Amino acid sequence: MVRKGIVQLVAIGVVIGIAVTLVAVLFQWLPTSASEEFDRIQDIYWFATVMSIVIFSLVAAVVVFSVWKWRVPPDDDAEGPPIHGHTGLEIVWTAVPAILVIVLGIVSAFVLSENGKASDNQLHVRVIAQQFAWKFEYGDYGKAESGELVLPVGRQAEFTMEAVDVLHSFWVPQFGQKMDAVPGIETKILVTPTRTGDFAVICAELCGLGHATMRAKARVVSQADFDKWIQDQRA
Amino acid sequence: MTATHPEQDVQQYPAHFEPPHGSTWRLFFGPGLVRGAWMAGLGFLLGAGLVCLLRAWWGWDPVWNTEVVLVVGAMVVAPIFFLAGIGSFDYWLYYIAGRPTRPEDHSGHGAYSWKDYFRVNTDHKVIGIQYLVTTFVFFTVGGLMAMFFRAELAQPGLQFVDSQTFNGLVSVHATLMIFLFIIPAFAGLANFAVPLMLGAPDMAFPRLNALSFWLLPIAGIMFVASFLAPGGAFGAGWTGYAPLSEGQPLGQTFFNMGVQWAGASSIMTALNFLVTIITMRAPGMTFWRMPLLVWANFTTSLLVVLATPFIAGSQFFVMFDRIMHTNFFVPEGGGYVLGYQHIFWFYSHPAVYIMMLPGFGIVSEVISSMSRKPIFGYRLMALSLLGILVLGFSVWAHHMFVAGMADWLRVPMMITTLLIAIPTGIKVFSWIATLWRGRIHLTTPMLFALGFVTMFVIGGLSGIYLGSVPIDIAASDTYFIVAHIHYVLFGGSVFTIYAGVYYWFPKMTGRMYSERLGKWHFWLTFVSFNATFFPMHYIGLRGMPRRVSDYDAAFGDLNLFISTASFVLGASFVVFVYNMITSWVRGPIAESNPWHARTLEWQVSSPPPIFNFDEIPQVVGGPYEYGVPGAQHAILSPTKQAAAQEEVHA
Numbered sequence: 001m002v003r004k005g006i007v008q009l010v011a012i013g014v015v016i017g018i019a020v021t022l023v024a025v026l027f028q029w030l031p032t033s034a035s036e037e038f039d040r041i042q043d044i045y046w047f048a049t050v051m052s053i054v055i056f057s058l059v060a061a062v063v064v065f066s067v068w069k070w071r072v073p074p075d076d077d078a079e080g081p082p083i084h085g086h087t088g089l090e091i092v093w094t095a096v097p098a099i100l101v102i103v104l105g106i107v108s109a110f111v112l113s114e115n116g117k118a119s120d121n122q123l124h125v126r127v128i129a130q131q132f133a134w135k136f137e138y139g140d141y142g143k144a145e146s147g148e149l150v151l152p153v154g155r156q157a158e159f160t161m162e163a164v165d166v167l168h169s170f171w172v173p174q175f176g177q178k179m180d181a182v183p184g185i186e187t188k189i190l191v192t193p194t195r196t197g198d199f200a201v202i203c204a205e206l207c208g209l210g211h212a213t214m215r216a217k218a219r220v221v222s223q224a225d226f227d228k229w230i231q232d233q234r235a
Numbered sequence: 236m237t238a239t240h241p242e243q244d245v246q247q248y249p250a251h252f253e254p255p256h257g258s259t260w261r262l263f264f265g266p267g268l269v270r271g272a273w274m275a276g277l278g279f280l281l282g283a284g285l286v287c288l289l290r291a292w293w294g295w296d297p298v299w300n301t302e303v304v305l306v307v308g309a310m311v312v313a314p315i316f317f318l319a320g321i322g323s324f325d326y327w328l329y330y331i332a333g334r335p336t337r338p339e340d341h342s343g344h345g346a347y348s349w350k351d352y353f354r355v356n357t358d359h360k361v362i363g364i365q366y367l368v369t370t371f372v373f374f375t376v377g378g379l380m381a382m383f384f385r386a387e388l389a390q391p392g393l394q395f396v397d398s399q400t401f402n403g404l405v406s407v408h409a410t411l412m413i414f415l416f417i418i419p420a421f422a423g424l425a426n427f428a429v430p431l432m433l434g435a436p437d438m439a440f441p442r443l444n445a446l447s448f449w450l451l452p453i454a455g456i457m458f459v460a461s462f463l464a465p466g467g468a469f470g471a472g473w474t475g476y477a478p479l480s481e482g483q484p485l486g487q488t489f490f491n492m493g494v495q496w497a498g499a500s501s502i503m504t505a506l507n508f509l510v511t512i513i514t515m516r517a518p519g520m521t522f523w524r525m526p527l528l529v530w531a532n533f534t535t536s537l538l539v540v541l542a543t544p545f546i547a548g549s550q551f552f553v554m555f556d557r558i559m560h561t562n563f564f565v566p567e568g569g570g571y572v573l574g575y576q577h578i579f580w581f582y583s584h585p586a587v588y589i590m591m592l593p594g595f596g597i598v599s600e601v602i603s604s605m606s607r608k609p610i611f612g613y614r615l616m617a618l619s620l621l622g623i624l625v626l627g628f629s630v631w632a633h634h635m636f637v638a639g640m641a642d643w644l645r646v647p648m649m650i651t652t653l654l655i656a657i658p659t660g661i662k663v664f665s666w667i668a669t670l671w672r673g674r675i676h677l678t679t680p681m682l683f684a685l686g687f688v689t690m691f692v693i694g695g696l697s698g699i700y701l702g703s704v705p706i707d708i709a710a711s712d713t714y715f716i717v718a719h720i721h722y723v724l725f726g727g728s729v730f731t732i733y734a735g736v737y738y739w740f741p742k743m744t745g746r747m748y749s750e751r752l753g754k755w756h757f758w759l760t761f762v763s764f765n766a767t768f769f770p771m772h773y774i775g776l777r778g779m780p781r782r783v784s785d786y787d788a789a790f791g792d793l794n795l796f797i798s799t800a801s802f803v804l805g806a807s808f809v810v811f812v813y814n815m816i817t818s819w820v821r822g823p824i825a826e827s828n829p830w831h832a833r834t835l836e837w838q839v840s841s842p843p844p845i846f847n848f849d850e851i852p853q854v855v856g857g858p859y860e861y862g863v864p865g866a867q868h869a870i871l872s873p874t875k876q877a878a879a880q881e882e883v884h885a
Contacts, residue, residue, distance in 0.1 A: 029776050041705045048703060052696040059667055059692045063685055066670035070606075071677055077831070080608035080673040082862035090612050093664040094657060101653035101699070108703040109646045115705060116642070161639070166479040167572070169637060169712055173778030176709040178637045182573060183478055184566025187639035200787075204637075204712035204780045206472050208479060209398045212783035 005069065013061035020053050031174045034199065034220065036192040037115040038176025044107055051100055115177075116190065119156040125149070129181040130164035132210030134201055144233040149201055149218040152226035156192040169205035172218050180205055193220040266322025267354055278316025282308030301465075302485055302558055310492040314453045322355045323446045344441070345845040355449065357441035359430050360843065362448050364743060366423025367736065369448075370416045373455050375808070377411035380404045382805050384784075389798035391788045401784035402470030403486065407458055409473035410490065413590065414497040415455045417728045421593035422447075422504045424735045425532045427743060429508060431836035431843060432526050434517025434852040434869065439510040447503035454497035461489035472782060474583070477564035477575040481556050491554040498543045501589075505539035508532050517835075517869065519854030524868075526834045526858040527616055531596025534620040538585045538592070538627060546582035549575055573640055580631035588627045590724060592620060594731030595662055598684045601734050602666050604832040605681035606673025609859040611665045619658035626655045636707045645704050652702040659695055663688060676830075679753030683734035686761050690726025694719060697772065715775030721768045733760075733811070740818070741825030745842045748822060752814040759807035766800035833868045834858050850874060 033039050072078070126137040138144040149172075151157050161170055163181035170189065171178040174197075179189035196219075203214035221229065262269055283304045291298045318324065322343075329336045345351070345358045352365055384404045387395050396404070430438055438444045461468040466484020469475065480487050512533050516525070525533075552563040552575070562568025564575045603610045610616060632640060632648040666688055675681070697719040700706045710716065733756075740748045774790050774797075775781070786794070828837040835852060836843065853873035860866030870876050 027773060029773055031777055037705075038709065041709050044703055045700070045706055045709075048696075048700050048706065052699065056689075056692055056696060059663060060689055062667040063670065063689060066667070066673070067675055067677060067685065070670070070673055070675045072674045074676060074678075076674055076676070078607070078674050079831075079862040080606055082609055082860070082866075083611065083668075083672070084609050085612040085615070086668075089668065090615055090661070090665075094661055097660040098654075098657050101656050101702075104699065104703055105646075105650050105653045108649060108705055111705045112645065166482065167476055171712070171780070173709075178708050178711060180637055180639045182639045184570070184572050185639060200778075202778065202780055206402070206476070206479065206782040208470075208482075209402075211402075212398065212785040 005065075008069075009061055009065045012065050013057050016060050016064070017053060017057035020056060024049055024053060033176065034172075034174035034193055034195050034197060035176060036194055037190065038174065039194070040111045040114055041176045044104070044111055047107060048104060051104070118158065118190065119192070121155060123152065123155050123157045125151075125157050125159050127159050127161045127170055127181065128164065129161065129168035129170065129203070129207075129214075131166065131208050132203070132214040134170075134203075134214070134216040136216075138230060138233070141230050142234055144230055146233055147216060149216055150226060150229050151191070151193050151218070151220050152223045153193050153196050153220050155223070156190055159189050159191065161187040161189070166207050167205045168203050168207050168214070171202045171204040172199050173202070174199050178204055196220045196222060266320070266325055268321060270322075271317045271320030274320030275313045275317035278313040279308040281316075282312030285312075300558075302488055305464075305485070306488055306492060306554070306558065310457060310488070314450075314496065317453070318446065318449055321449060323442075323449055326442055343445070344437075355445045357437070357445050358845065359426050359438045359441065359444060360743070362444050363423045363425075363427025365448050366419055366426060366451070369452055369455070370420040370423060371812075373411050373415035374420075375812075376459060377408050377416060378805055378808060380408040380411070382802060384408070385798040385801040387784060388786075389795050391786055391791050391794075393785060396784070398784045399467045399470055399484075402472075402782070403462065403468030405782055406470055406472050406475075406490070407461065407468050410458050410469075410493070411455065412724070413473060413586070414494065415451065415458065417590045417724060417732070418497075418501060418586075419451055420732045421532075421535070421590070421728075422501070424597065424732070424739065425508065425528070425593060426504070428739060428836055429529055429532055430511060430515070431839070431847055432529050432834050432858075433512065433515055433520060434835050434848060434854060435511060435515040436846045436848065436851075438507050439515055440507050443503055444507050447500045447507065450496050450500035450503070454493045454495075454500065457489045457493035457496065461486035461493075464489060474579060475550070475553065476579075477553055477556070477572060478566075480553050481564060488554060488557065491550040491557075494550045495547055498547045501539050502543050505536035505543075508536040509540065512536075517852050517854050518873075519869070521854075523614065523617075524854055524857055525617075526596075527599035527610060527613070527620075528593075528596035528834075530617045530620055531592045531594075531599070534624045535589055535592045537624060538589050541628070542582045542585035542589070544582075545578050546586075549578040549582070552578070573635070573638060576635050576638055577632070577640075580634045581628075584631040584634065585627045587723070588623055590728050592623065594687070594728050594735075595620065597731045597735040597738070598666065598687055600832070600834065601680045601684040601738050602669050603859045603861070604830045604834075605676045605678060605684070606670050607676070607831065607861045608669055608673040609857070609861055609863075611668035611671075612661070613857065613859065615661055616665055619661045622658035623655060626651055626658070630655065633702060633707070636704050637711045649702055649704045653699065656695065656699060656702075663692060663695075678737075678830075679748070679750060679757060680734045680738035682754065682757040682761075683730045683737065686757065687727060687730040687734065690722055690730060690764070694722030694727055697722060710776060712780055713775035714771045714779045714781055717781050718768050718771035718775060721771070725768070726764060730760075733757075736815075738830070739836075740815070741829050742836055742841050742843070744819050744822070745825055745840075746818055746822035747825045747829065748818040749814050752810055756807055756810040756814060759810060760804065763800050763803035763807055767797055767804050770797055833860060835869055838869065838871055 030042055033042055124139050126139055128135040136146050136149050161179055161181035163183045168181040169178055175191045177189050177191050179187050199218040201216040201218050203211060286304050286307050287298050326336060343355055343357050346361045384401060387401060464486040467486055469483055469487040469490040471480040471483050475490055512529060555561040556563050562570040564570045564572050566572060599610055629651040630648055632644050633652045636645055737753055770793050774793050779786050779790050825841045827841050850872050852869040852871050854869045856866050856868050858868050
């Protein structure tokens with residue numbers, strides 16, 4: 001009898017697990033990565049997703065199974081068994097989540113540190129954010145500046161953020177990197193583009209009336225195209 | 236819509252308050268809303284006069300500065316005069332002035348007609364209902380705002396409002412939901428239930444309790460009234476980040492000051508709960524015999540008392556920068572912009588638990604009594620609340636992973652954030668273990684409690700994603716955050732508030748709500764809630780930032796779907812309101828203990844007698860001893876029972 005119940009519970013859990021897994025894989029939840037940093041972030045994303053599917057399926061299965069199995073009519077006066085706890089179980093469900101979140105924490109800290117490592121051949125871009133426009137200065141190439149962000153593929157770019165008026169946030173969804181531009185201090189973020197294409201720089205921190213439209217074009221191009229473009233900017 | 240008490244109660248306490256009818260003098264000069272109204276007007280004139288006088292004296296030009304006049308006149312002096320007018324301070328002022336006071340005066344205690352809900356009332360049960368009705372009024376207002384901006388967001392581009400109005404709607408929506416609904420609705424439920432659960436006749440400080448309630452509508456009116464200010468409502472989000480908030484139009488001041496009143500209300504209530512729980516437990520009610528709702532409100536109150544002054548400070552600094560030209564957050568003057576976020580989140584992260592722990596308490600009560608089983612792992616349940624309390628103070632900067640703060644702070648804050656999953660996990664697993672082999676009664680409060688458990692797990696798991704710094708860097712400030720907070724605060728907090736309201740409805744009103752409408756309400760809410768908020772995870776990760784009035788046309792179809800679902804969610808609330816009003820007026824009379832619950836509030840009549848217990852009960856056991864033969868939580872009339880036993884022995 002007990003064994004039959006366990007089998008039913010597991011079956012419910014598996015059904016819920018499959019359904020949730022389908023939701024996780026049938027839709028493309030993340031934009032296709034265009035940077036090395038986002039590739040690493042996506043690995044943790046999948047780690048967290050597998051963990052979430054298991055935990056959600058477990059909880060949902062117990063709730064559904066219990067209600068299905070032990071629901072009684074409103075006029076039922078009986079009481080359930082006086083189970084006050086179970087030390088072993090309580091230790092398990094303290095320890096297992098602890099291990100899971102610590103592993104996730106270690107993996108995350110590792111990725112964070114990898115995503116913050118400067119490479120030798122960096123491209124330096126100064127990002128100037130003001131209501132409601134972006135400006136990009138290429139200090140490595142004299143006084144080159146542009147309202148459009150152009151990056152060579154495969155070369156790490158270091159963005160140094162500066163805000164003229166209020167907080168803004170530099171975000172290209174396909175790069176997976178984001179950093180606020182803060183008045184009074186400089187902030188930094190690294191992006192190593194992995195594929196060419198057209199993207200958008202989006203302001204992600206509420207900055208006033210034009211916040212929704214504070215966008216700039218971002219293009220990742222080959223090194224040769226980049227060299228040509230930067231020459232045009234200097235001219 | 237009255238909860239009248241049985242006739243004998245009135246006779247038992249003949250000194251009850253006589254409404255000042257018939258006499259015009261008493262109408263205008265006796266404590267009440269009329270005196271409150273004219274005194275508020277008088278207070279505004281006094282405050283405004285003082286400001287203009289001082290400015291003229293110092294030769295400042297212009298003499299009339301609308302922002303300063305409003306802050307002093309309308310947002311400080313007028314509310315204080317209003318509170319004096321309705322009689323909140325009468326007793327204390329009499330005492331200060333040396334006039335005779337009656338410490339045991341119960342004329343302002345209890346409700347004998349609907350009018351008694353519209354005055355300063357010292358009965359914790361009346362105050363609880365005042366809180367709940369007020370908060371649901373603001374829930375409606377905040378919800379309508381959400382409907383309005385969801386209509387705007389149904390299509391890309393601007394259709395109905397301009398961006399300032401849009402930002403105002405979003406900001407006021409969040410502010411009302413947090414400060415005028417979730418936090419005080421829990422305070423209302425706890426106000427009603429906690430003294431009863433402790434076996435106490437009332438809260439420790441009934442007059443302070445009444446005052447804390449009346450501060451609340453003042454805050455709410457300020458937030459809503461900001462729409463009338465020139466330039467529109469405050470539009471820097473409910474987070475009001477500097478320096479954006481410092482350059483906002485006049486409406487921002489309404490937020491700065493409204494938060495002070497709401498915060499003062501929270502702090503006073505929390506102090507009252509702490510003193511009540513520490514000193515007013517019935518004999519035998521040890522800490523390890525307290526129901527988990529009491530434990531939850533104990534920890535919540537500690538959070539409120541310790542954290543709330545920080546948001547008060549953050550808003551004062553912004554206001555000083557705005558009107559006194561200080562430089563707290565002005566970099567040109569040596570101010571530190573990130574300082575605002577640190578101070579703000581040092582309150583506002585604990586505030587997330589202020590908005591969650593009371594719900595944990597409610598769900599523990601509901602799941603135990605609807606499963607007719609003891610709560611699983613009672614002590615660990617209480618300890619995990621304390622664990623969340625302590626950890627809750629060490630995670631604030633996880634809201635600032637992309638804010639540009641010191642890099643070294645990110646990993647420690649990530650670790651503490653992820654550790655909170657452990658006590659939270661203990662609670663979730665203990666709830667589902669309580670269900671195991673129970674006798675499950677799938678009533679409306681139970682449906683909401685189980686809906687809460689599953690939805691809160693989703694909100695908690697998306698919190699795990701956001702706790703991991705690299706994922707947060709990608710997902711922060713997007714619709715993923717909007718989805719996460721609504722799973723936590725709607726699927727979490729609001730579901731528990733619904734569970735609590737249905738659960739204690741028969742105790743509060745003496746009538747039963749309609750179970751059929753309650754189930755309709757649950758299923759409509761549950762389905763439309765998920766349809767509204769689940770897709771937001773997707774559009775957020777795909778690239779839609781939060782707090783935008785316009786967006787990439789690629790997200791048009793999903794936003795239309797979300798908006799449509801949100802209207803169904805809004806409609807489901809109508810079912811709830813209809814059920815509550817009609818059941819309160821003419822629902823079937825409720826039994827004293829329809830749920831077979833063991834805690835003390837269910838052992839007295841519905842609604843409870845005016846001073847709760849004829850005699851202070853003697854607590855003899857735990858609060859959830861289902862299935863234990865002969866177990867008792869409390870002896871209701873200890874002296875009577877002792878006398879009866881004497882007789883048997885004689």
